[in-house]
Amino acid sequence: MAQRVFAINRLRSLWPGLLAAALVAALSLGTLGAVALRAESFSALSRFDWLAVRFTVVQAALSAALSVLFAIPAARALARRSFPGRGLLITLLGAPFILPTIVAILGLTAVFGKTGFVSVLLSWAGLEPISIYGFHGVVLAHVFFNLPLATRLLLQGWGAIPAERFRLASALHFAPGDIFRHIELPMLKEIVPGAFTVIFLICTTSFAVALTFGGGPKATTVELAIYEAFRYDFNLGKASLLALIQVLICVVAALTSLRFRVPQMGQGGLDRVVQRFDARTIRGLAFDLFWIGTVSLFLLTPLLAILLRGTAGISDLPASVWSAALRSLATALGSAGLAILLSLALALSALRWRGLEVIGMSSIAASPLVMGTGLYIVLFAVTDPAEWALLITALVNAVMSLPFILRALSPALAAVERDYGRLSDSLGLTGWARLRLVTLPRLKAPIGFSAGLAAALSMGDLGVITLFARPEAATLPLQIYRLMGSYRMDQAMGAALLLLGLSLSLFYIFDLWGRRRA
Structure with a gap:
């Protein structure tokens, strides 16, 4: 047989x-x-091209680090709390990943631009409006896109911790710090490096964000430099060299990400409902509400701005x-x-x-x-x-x-x-x-x-x-x-x-x- x-x-x-x-x-x-x-020639890359390479790596690394850093308390708060609309909120938090880039850019501009909500509030306080263009604008947009992805990956990691471990921690009278150190931190050590490299990879090949918020010698990514080399100079030699450099960066990041895995839901336990005894304190509740509210406000406000301003212009x-x-x-x-x-x-x-x-x-x-x-x-x-x-x-x-x-x-x-x-x-x-x-x-x-x-x-x-x-x-x-x-x-x-x-x-x-x- x-x-x-x-x-x-x-x-x-x-x-x-x-x-x-x-x-x-x-x-x-x-x-x-x-x-x-x-290409007719493969002349050496200029100083501005190498600045684009450095900018690409730095902004991708910083964007990935901030996305993961803010996602940790947000995912922990969502994992510890159960409230009406939690499932809908998690679904909405994932919307920026499939959100058209140009739509997100307009939403971010409506909120953080010179005439946006944040700048208006700053002007009322007697402060100068902020500029969304340049290095910080590119990083802000990438965090907006990738914070939901990092949150979902980490939330899956929290869901993979068996409920029996938290029950045992409660029986042993673990403090919240002990639970984080002995149960949650080992999970984070397993997931965070992989999440960081995946987001780094996405930010490295970003084009529309750099095209809109970047530009100039100090805020140009490799992908944008490739576009400029082809569209404006038709310098195929430079475009191919930049593409090779970008492939090398991505290959190194991709090979690094293969060393880490995202665990499956519910492994190693009896599929019991997780009860977080450490989250019943007023301090823990305030901490979780702060992060859920802050992340939700950051991710959903640009979408609300599109709805409000787009309704008037669609006709x-x-x-x-x-x-x-x-x-x-x-x-x-x-x-x-x-x-x-x-x-x-x-x-x-x-x-x-x-x-x-x-x-x-x-x-x-x-x-x-x-x-x-x-x-x-x-x-x-x-x-x-x-x-x-x-x-x-x-x-x-x-x-x-x-x-x-x-x-x-x-x-x-x-x-x-x-x-x-x-x-x-x-x-x-x-x-x-x-x-x-x-x-x-x-x-x-x-x-x-x-x-x-x-x-x-x-x-x-x-x-x-x-x-x-x-x-x-x-x-x-x-x-x-x-x-x-x-x-x-x-x-x-x-x-x-x-x-x-x-x-x-x-x-x-x-x-x-x-x-x-x-």
Whole structure:
């Protein structure tokens, strides 16, 4: 019987995963090679380019450190408290991760800009308004995006601590400091380094934040320097060298993150409800309420500002905004469909060869701008690349979302194979029949979540489309950026509210479909 199962398992085809891995490798490394081959010279990088490298590393490290530092007390407070609306609050705190970058930028500007709420309060107090542009603006925006991610990772870590440990700590009359030192601190030592490196990686490849809040020699990231080298100077040699440096930075960070893991919920206990006896003091309650309130205020106020100011401007949107919204919808749906196909092919084939999943995850270390530049060079020889701008945007966005989708699909697929693999093999179910009858019905929930995530991320992308989109073929994020550049802020806020609604609706519809059809 064992020989029979092994023989049928060998019939699983690797070619879909190999094709998907080849496409990812071609976009991640092949486009970099195309840029390098097209370059006329590889002159040494200037002092300003090395300043961009240093700025990238420093701001990414500081953004990751602050995100994790503020997430620790916030996650601890959410883990220790139970109150009406807690689940909704945790869901809302995760919204900035799928929030379109340009929408978040407008929200942060409305709160912390020169005419924002904070500056108005400072002027009433007789103080000078703050400036959101420069180094501190980039860090502030990155903390806004990544604080929810760090909070969710740490909250999962607190949820993984068995309830029996807290019951034992109560029986031993542990003080709150003892509980933190002996129970919570070991968990933090395990999770914090991994969370830090993941957020560092995300901040390293950030583009839209640096484009809006950065700029100039002292506030330019490597990704923004690549864009400027291609768009303004057409210096492909410099662009390829900067891309190589960014890949090296990301590879080092990614390899570091592989040393750490995020524990699964509820391991090592009897799944009892956690009772935090150390949180019943007035001091503990005040501490938790302060951090829950502060983090909620920081994350939700920019969203509220978009709702308030966007409602007034949405009725005055030009026709170009609505047509850009339709183009963004088509691009997002195409990107989500392609991302699901690629991730399924990689995840299924990775059951036999783990290296295919690693290739799919490698896109997190690549530069989407370099991908777009390489595709531009390749297409320029045969056609006008501007005609393929939306298709290229959808393709690059699909590949860039693979690391997040594979994180959701691979564990679920492994569980399906573990529970139903031998039975399927014994019944002779292979190929398309096995995929249709066994695998896909049990993957609908993670597929719906992944499709919604890919669509939302693509909907709000402001990256590749900036390279070669024609004025009449802009997506909604690019159209919002142009409205901001022409100081039509009311219309920009209205368009941002439209983009926010479309992005969250796509995510909700796909996720709801997956959960209901699961």
